[in-house]
Amino acid sequence: MKIREIITESLSHNDAEKIISEFLIFVKKFLELDELPAINLIKDSDYSIKYSSFGGYSPTDKSINVMISNRHIQDTLRSTAHELVHYKQDINNELTDDSGNDGSQQENEANATAAVIMRKWGKLHPEYFALEPII
Numbered sequence: 001m002k003i004r005e006i007i008t009e010s011l012s013h014n015d016a017e018k019i020i021s022e023f024l025i026f027v028k029k030f031l032e033l034d035e036l037p038a039i040n041l042i043k044d045s046d047y048s049i050k051y052s053s054f055g056g057y058s059p060t061d062k063s064i065n066v067m068i069s070n071r072h073i074q075d076t077l078r079s080t081a082h083e084l085v086h087y088k089q090d091i092n093n094e095l096t097d098d099s100g101n102d103g104s105q106q107e108n109e110a111n112a113t114a115a116v117i118m119r120k121w122g123k124l125h126p127e128y129f130a131l132e133p134i135i
Helices: 013-030 046-051 073-091 105-124 126-130
Strands: 038-042 055-058 063-067
Touching (some): 013 105, 046 063, 073 126, 105 126
Parallel strands (some): 038 063
């Protein structure tokens, strides 16, 4: 078998951005947000190495960073959902200095709520599980 026969086409950044835009509408409604924060889609894999994370929320400028390269779209969406929960916590004045710590109430809520969002999204879009990682 030749390599070209076993390689499948990866999801492009443009295609991923379309799915993420659709997902943002879904999450905005689910979390009952009036507006969304600025969301920066990071395409440089060095971001994750530098921050030991695939994403983050900045209460200072109310923005979200999500690394999208070399990840499955569903994983990218889960990170986005998690950070959007932190955004909602922030606008509800629920964040504290230790909110990002493992085991904190806010971190546990972000993990649990992101999981619920992804189960509901996955039921609406099971076809996304079959996609190859974003390149």
